[in-house]
Amino acid sequence: MSLEQKFEALKEGTEYKFFINGKWKKTRSGKTIPIKNPYNDEFVASIQACTREEVDESVVSARESITCWVETPLNQRVDILRKSAELIRESAEPLGAILMKEIGKPIKSAISEVVRTADIFDGTADFASIMGGETIMGDAFEGFTREIISMSYRVPLGVVLCIGPFNYPFNLTGSKIAPALVAGNTVIMKPPTQGALTPLHFGIILEEAGVPPGVFNIITGRGSEMGDYLVGHPGIDMISFTGSSTTGRNLAKVAGMKPLLLELGGKDAAIVLDDADIETTVKEIISGAFSFSGQRCTAVKRVLPMSGIADKLIKRVVEETQKLTIGDPAENNTIGPLIDSKQCDYVQGLIDDALEKGALLKCGNKREGRVIWPTILDNVTTEMRIAWEEPFGPVLPFIRIQNAEEAIKISNESEYGLQGMIFTENIDLAFNIAQELDVGTIQINGKSSRGPDHFPFLGAKSSGLGTQGLKYSIEAMSRPKAIVLNLSKRGKLIRECGVYR
Numbered sequence: 227m228s229l230e231q232k233f234e235a236l237k238e239g240t241e242y243k244f245f246i247n248g249k250w251k252k253t254r255s256g257k258t259i260p261i262k263n264p265y266n267d268e269f270v271a272s273i274q275a276c277t278r279e280e281v282d283e284s285v286v287s288a289r290e291s292i293t294c295w296v297e298t299p300l301n302q303r304v305d306i307l308r309k310s311a312e313l314i315r316e317s318a319e320p321l322g323a324i325l326m327k328e329i330g331k332p333i334k335s336a337i338s339e340v341v342r343t344a345d346i347f348d349g350t351a352d353f354a355s356i357m358g359g360e361t362i363m364g365d366a367f368e369g370f371t372r373e374i375i376s377m378s379y380r381v382p383l384g385v386v387l388c389i390g391p392f393n394y395p396f397n398l399t400g401s402k403i404a405p406a407l408v409a410g411n412t413v414i415m416k417p418p419t420q421g422a423l424t425p426l427h428f429g430i431i432l433e434e435a436g437v438p439p440g441v442f443n444i445i446t447g448r449g450s451e452m453g454d455y456l457v458g459h460p461g462i463d464m465i466s467f468t469g470s471s472t473t474g475r476n477l478a479k480v481a482g483m484k485p486l487l488l489e490l491g492g493k494d495a496a497i498v499l500d501d502a503d504i505e506t507t508v509k510e511i512i513s514g515a516f517s518f519s520g521q522r523c524t525a526v527k528r529v530l531p532m533s534g535i536a537d538k539l540i541k542r543v544v545e546e547t548q549k550l551t552i553g554d555p556a557e558n559n560t561i562g563p564l565i566d567s568k569q570c571d572y573v574q575g576l577i578d579d580a581l582e583k584g585a586l587l588k589c590g591n592k593r594e595g596r597v598i599w600p601t602i603l604d605n606v607t608t609e610m611r612i613a614w615e616e617p618f619g620p621v622l623p624f625i626r627i628q629n630a631e632e633a634i635k636i637s638n639e640s641e642y643g644l645q646g647m648i649f650t651e652n653i654d655l656a657f658n659i660a661q662e663l664d665v666g667t668i669q670i671n672g673k674s675s676r677g678p679d680h681f682p683f684l685g686a687k688s689s690g691l692g693t694q695g696l697k698y699s700i701e702a703m704s705r706p707k708a709i710v711l712n713l714s715k716r717g718k719l720i721r722e723c724g725v726y727r
């Protein structure tokens with residue numbers, strides 16, 4: 227039976243089931259949640275609204291599978307990841323098509339999200355197979371000798387809860403599942419409701435790759451209804467979450483004392499100095515601000531141009547923005563629907579607020595259904611909401627600045643600290659400014675981005691907790707265990723043997 231034929235097992239008609247202990251199930255509540263294409267409102271499929279009892283069952287299944295999985299040799303866990311990567315890669319087109327329908331992502335980006343996930347599985351396998359511990363001799367520290375030795379290695383944390391966001395539902399659940407499993411943890415995955423269909427396929431993929439029943443489990447349902455219960459469950463040992471800062475803050479309160487890896491919101495600022503290469507800057511800003519209609523945590527969400535370049539820069543950005551294709555994601559248009567009407571209303575509110583307070587509309591501010599035209603606002607001030615709030619939509623404010631100090635001040639006053647950007651030909655100055663920015667990563671002459679995926683990816687302040695990235699995620703989902711050897715007779719034994727080193 228082909229993998230695509232096996233994919234049929236996870237659903238009955240258009241009703242997708244959830245996955246516990248190696249079995250696809252329908253919820254006993256009988257309640258399901260319809261998933262519709264955000265572009266045309268067409269019904270795509272439905273998912274189970276799982277109950278608290280089913281959450282409990284998923285935790286029991288994961289906990290009871292810890293021993294069998296932790297005793298599976300690392301090289302077998304690594305091989306399973308590589309096999310999963312193969313299966314993901316061969317399913318990129320059908321999975322990409324589902325992804326496009328359920329979240330409105332342009333089809334080429336949807337397929338590349340799936341392929342990127344396969345690369346993450348392979349890269350995680352590479353790092354896991356060489357990760358170990360360390361041996362430390364006591365005499366490195368005052369008052370101790372070589373007769374005391376610490377040897378450490380890494381051990382799993384237990385049951386890892388992986389929660390992903392709607393905008394990369396397959397990739398940002400896969401980038402959690404892979405390190406969790408290879409580190410020896412068992413997993414419960416809670417996919418985003420709008421975006422659940424593609425990650426549900428991990429149940430088939432991982433089973434086909436050799437993951438035993440119970441090691442990987444999937445629970446579906448609205449986070450607002452069952453999220454707190456799931457996050458606060460005493461049977462969960464670690465949580466890896468990607469989503470909004472609001473949800474992340476709530477999660478941290480509910481979860482209590484357990485390791486957390488949180489990748490949250492952003493308001494990444496692009497500082498553009500007078501000597502910046504204008505065409506490079508324009509290309510990076512357009513791609514950074516409007517890919518997937520701005521629905522990326524690392525989207526360029528504000529531009530701070532120095533007065534000497536601002537007019538030229540804004541003119542060119544407007545020209546290129548007006549060339550962006552708009553419409554059906556199935557036709558690979560750059561600008562498509564936002565995830566839901568509520569998000570559209572929110573983005574429109576930010577635009578209206580800025581215009582009421584004196585911002586200058588350069589293009590956009592048009593809406594048809596859930597599609598908002600890419601919108602450029604000039605003369606934005608710090609009095610406007612768009613200067614500080616995360617739109618998660620295709621609107622880009624320009625806040626003109628007089629000097630680098632002002633740019634640093636405005637950048638750092640944000641509650642967010644995901645990434646920042648500096649566009650200039652003066653690399654020394656770029657480094658000096660970068661060292662002043664309170665963010666996880668600074669891109670010099672490039673747009674904010676999570677990739678490449680072996681880089682550390684992290685947010686400061688409201689943008690996150692902990693570091694994601696191939697080896698960093700494995701470290702976050704495991705811990706060192708140290709064994710200390712006290713050689714009290716070392717010297718005597720050697721003397722008896724007549725040899726003393």
Ligand code: NAP
Nearest residue numbers: 391392417418419448449453454469470473489490491523
């Ligand atoms: P979200 O509304 O916070 O939802 C994220 C995930 O959390 C979803 O699976 C959601 O389930 C679940 N959830 C909701 N309430 C919960 C609760 N009380 N307990 C546990 N889980 C709960 O975020 P989103 O709208 O999917 O994604 C957009 C946001 O995520 C933006 O702010 C963006 O910046 C951020 N993001 C950050 C990164 C990063 O790497 N830093 C990457 C992508 C997105 P439901 O879908 O059922 O509500």
Ligand code: G3P
Nearest residue numbers: 394522523524675676677
């Ligand atoms: O919002 C998703 C976040 O992880 C950004 O990923 O690769 O588009 O920068 P990327």
